[in-house]
Amino acid sequence: xxxxxxxxxxxxxxxxxxxxxxxxxxxxxxxxxxxxxxxxxxxxxxxxxxxxxxxxxxxxxxxxxxxxxxxxxxxxxxxxxxxxxxxxxxxxxxxxxxxxxxxxxxxxxxxxxxxxxxxxxxxxxxxxxxxxxxxxxxxxxxxxxxxxxxxxxxxxxxxxxxxxxxxxxxxxxxxxxxxxxxxxxxxxxxxxxxxxxxxxxxxxxxxxxxxxxxxxxxxxxxxxxxxxxxxxxxxxxxxxxxxxxxxxxxxxxxxxxxxxxxxxxxxxxxxxxxxxxxxxxxxxxxxxxxxxxxxxxx
Numbered sequence: 001x002x003x004x005x006x007x008x009x010x011x012x013x014x015x016x017x018x019x020x021x022x023x024x025x026x027x028x029x030x031x032x033x034x035x036x037x038x039x040x041x042x043x044x045x046x047x048x049x050x051x052x053x054x055x056x057x058x059x060x061x062x063x064x065x066x067x068x069x070x071x072x073x074x075x076x077x078x079x080x081x082x083x084x085x086x087x088x089x090x091x092x093x094x095x096x097x098x099x100x101x102x103x104x105x106x107x108x109x110x111x112x113x114x115x116x117x118x119x120x121x122x123x124x125x126x127x128x129x130x131x132x133x134x135x136x137x138x139x140x141x142x143x144x145x146x147x148x149x150x151x152x153x154x155x156x157x158x159x160x161x162x163x164x165x166x167x168x169x170x171x172x173x174x175x176x177x178x179x180x181x182x183x184x185x186x187x188x189x190x191x192x193x194x195x196x197x198x199x200x201x202x203x204x205x206x207x208x209x210x211x212x213x214x215x216x217x218x219x220x221x222x223x224x225x226x227x228x229x230x231x232x233x234x235x236x237x238x239x240x241x242x243x244x245x246x247x248x249x250x251x252x253x254x255x256x257x258x259x260x261x262x263x264x265x266x267x268x269x270x271x272x273x274x275x276x277x278x279x280x281x282x283x284x285x286x287x288x289x290x291x292x293x294x295x296x297x298x
Contacts, residue, residue: 004273007266014262018255021248024088028245032238038139039234046227050196052220056213057197058206067197070221071187074161078110079103080149080185082169082236083118085135089244092170092178097121099180100168110156114145114233135237146229150222153186163187167229169236170243178239183232185225 060068081100083093097118104111104127112131113119119129131152136145156162165185173179209216 002265002269004266004269007262007269011259011262011266014255014259018252018259021252021255025245025248025252028241028248031241032245034139035234035238035241038142039231039238042227042231045223046231049220049223049227050199051202052216053193053196053224054199054201055206055209056216056220057193058201059208060213061197067190067193068217069187070193070217071157071163071165074163076110076156076160076162077107077164078112078153078156078162078166080112080165080167081114081118081122081129082135082167082233083113083115083121084236084240085116086240086244087117088247089240090178090247092240092243093117093121095178096168096170096180097125099182101125101127103166103168103182110160110162112149112152114149136233139234142230142233145233146226149229150225153225167232169232170239171235172239172242178243181235183228185228186221188221188224 057067060066079100081096083096093115100118100122104122110131111122111127111129112133113122113129114133115135116132119132122129133145133148136142153162153165156165164187167183167185169181170178171181
């Protein structure tokens with residue numbers, strides 16, 4: 001049976017939870033904006049890398065050379081999956097885990113996962129990861145994580161013969177929906193190389209370079225990897241926070257409904273208590289009044 005004390009405690013707890021939910025909403029909203037800005041900040045650098053590839057490919061075309069090989073491995077394949085380390089984000093990890101499992105079903109490949117919860121989801125489906133890392137906790141940690149992944153890709157190429165690397169992560173579709181997305185990191189798609197080779201140069205003349213072409217190509221491919229991975233991590237983290245923001249908005253609505261129910265129950269219980277106490281007072285008064293002797297009878 002509900003008591004006033006119990007209802008009062010439930011209302012206090014509900015208020016505390018609502019405060020936590022509002023704080024998480026605010027943090028998610030701020031984080032979304034930060035990761036969006038981090039992603040947008042690389043647009044100019046990405047364009048610079050593309051122009052470097054345009055100059056290199058046009059030079060190769062002028063010398064009658066075919067498009068270069070951009071992955072030195074022997075044919076192995078790797079899949080990098082970006083999930084999350086934190087919960088309260090709905091079906092975020094389930095979505096990317098199912099999407100990745102479908103890709104892994106096509107054949108044996110090295111599996112690398114960034115995000116402990118996504119790794120656990122994939123392991124539950126029978127796909128144990130060969131390499132795991134935690135997600136960065138802020139925008140400042142994106143660069144170090146990306147550099148670590150690039151170093152690992154180089155190692156996979158040397159030690160395991162990995163020549164094809166794909167990336168799977170969630171990105172926002174609209175304001176809150178997380179949609180799985182796949183990109184090929186290595187080798188650079190042939191169509192992309194052809195498009196770059198045929199692209200117009202924005203200036204009067206194509207610049208020349210003195211660095212050996214193979215070294216320049218290797219550096220440009222590495223920088224292109226950096227840009228794609230950085231933007232993918234920023235997109236994934238923005239998507240995670242957007243999904244969490246939506247979950248917190250739903251939770252806040254539920255909390256407010258529950259708080260309304262508790263307030264109504266508290267008012268009813270308080271009214272019942274007051275009514276019962278008044279009835280007890282009246283009954284006591286009537287009992288005392290009925291027991292007093294009538295002075296006219298003496």
